[in-house]
Amino acid sequence: MMERRALGTSGLEVPVVGMGTWRTFDVRGADAIARCRAVLDEAYAAGATLFDTSPMYGASEQVLSETMGARRKDALVADKLWTPDDDEAERQAQRALRWYGDRVDVYQVHNLVRTRRRLALLQRLRGDGKVRVIGATHYQHAAFPELLALMRAGDIDQIQIPYNARDRLAEREILPAASDLGIGVIVMRPLGEGTLARMPASRELLAPLAPFGVATWAQALLKFILSDPRVSCVIPATSRPERMRENARAGEPPWFGAEEREYVAKHCG
Numbered sequence: 001m002m003e004r005r006a007l008g009t010s011g012l013e014v015p016v017v018g019m020g021t022w023r024t025f026d027v028r029g030a031d032a033i034a035r036c037r038a039v040l041d042e043a044y045a046a047g048a049t050l051f052d053t054s055p056m057y058g059a060s061e062q063v064l065s066e067t068m069g070a071r072r073k074d075a076l077v078a079d080k081l082w083t084p085d086d087d088e089a090e091r092q093a094q095r096a097l098r099w100y101g102d103r104v105d106v107y108q109v110h111n112l113v114r115t116r117r118r119l120a121l122l123q124r125l126r127g128d129g130k131v132r133v134i135g136a137t138h139y140q141h142a143a144f145p146e147l148l149a150l151m152r153a154g155d156i157d158q159i160q161i162p163y164n165a166r167d168r169l170a171e172r173e174i175l176p177a178a179s180d181l182g183i184g185v186i187v188m189r190p191l192g193e194g195t196l197a198r199m200p201a202s203r204e205l206l207a208p209l210a211p212f213g214v215a216t217w218a219q220a221l222l223k224f225i226l227s228d229p230r231v232s233c234v235i236p237a238t239s240r241p242e243r244m245r246e247n248a249r250a251g252e253p254p255w256f257g258a259e260e261r262e263y264v265a266k267h268c269g
């Protein structure tokens with residue numbers, strides 16, 4: 001069964017595997033939207049029900065809303081504010097609240113754009129009971145010092161960062177600080193935007209990981225991340241229903257020990 005973990009000390013519990021929507025849900029037309037709905041069907045069936053989106057992702061926010069439909073109440077939505085303009089930030093929030101039943105569970109400042117102003121808006125929305133957890137995110141290592149400063153100042157309860165078996169910089173300062181400060185960690189790009197998942201994996205390579213319920217290399221990559229207890233949730237994106245099912249299976253214990261984690265990292269070069 002899918003494990004659930006505390007999102008830091010925020011009081012929110014999340015499934016360890018969720019789903020991203022960058023590119024995959026930025027679609028138009030009935031057929032493409034039906035395919036997104038089929039991906040979501042698998043996510044719901046597996047309990048992988050934290051969905052990450054952003055106004056930066058084109059139609060994704062709206063397509064996510066449309067394909068969840070009445071199931072919205074059974075999922076957690078992690079959305080973002082992404083604009084240098086204060087009025088547009090208000091509009092982004094009003095649109096999101098309309099799409100997601102007057103509630104955004106995790107609301108993040110995207111790419112640290114006008115962070116102070118955006119955090120003030122998010123705090124107001126949290127005060128109104130429309131937002132549960134406030135966070136911040138950036139996809140670049142160069143932004144880690146700014147993220148750390150926000151974490152240490154007590155301004156945020158959650159971060160979203162890049163971390164995977166090849167990109168391990170977060171282990172140096174970000175993950176220890178998150179653990180010390182009780183900050184929830186959502187991991188973006190867990191499959192290296194697909195490049196790591198596409199690496200050929202022989203039966204021999206996967207054999208030592210079979211006792212951990214791992215049958216595919218993508219599952220090994222996701223389990224590498226989730227075996228670090230400082231991580232709350234990974235959000236792999238996929239446009240294929242069968243891959244959503246495959247990815248969700250990585251959210252079931254048992255977890256790797258240090259030896260298996262190094263084994264996976266070593267094979268990522």
Ligand SMILES: NC(=O)c1ccc[n+]([C@@H]2O[C@H](COP(=O)([O-])OP(=O)(O)OC[C@H]3O[C@@H](n4cnc5c(N)ncnc54)[C@H](OP(=O)(O)O)[C@@H]3O)[C@@H](O)[C@H]2O)c1
Pocket residue numbers: 019020021022023024052053110111137138139160187188189190191192193194195197198218219235236237238239240243246247
């Ligand atoms: N905050 C930020 O600045 C930021 C930046 C980047 C991303 N994000 C968030 O993080 C999410 C995930 O990151 P990402 O989409 O960049 O990369 P990712 O999840 O690491 O990789 C997604 C790619 O992996 C492929 N894939 C998925 N499952 C697979 C499997 N089981 N086997 C083989 N290939 C598989 C997908 O292709 P198919 O569609 O063909 O399956 C897709 O091309 C995003 O969707 C977004 O929500 C946030």
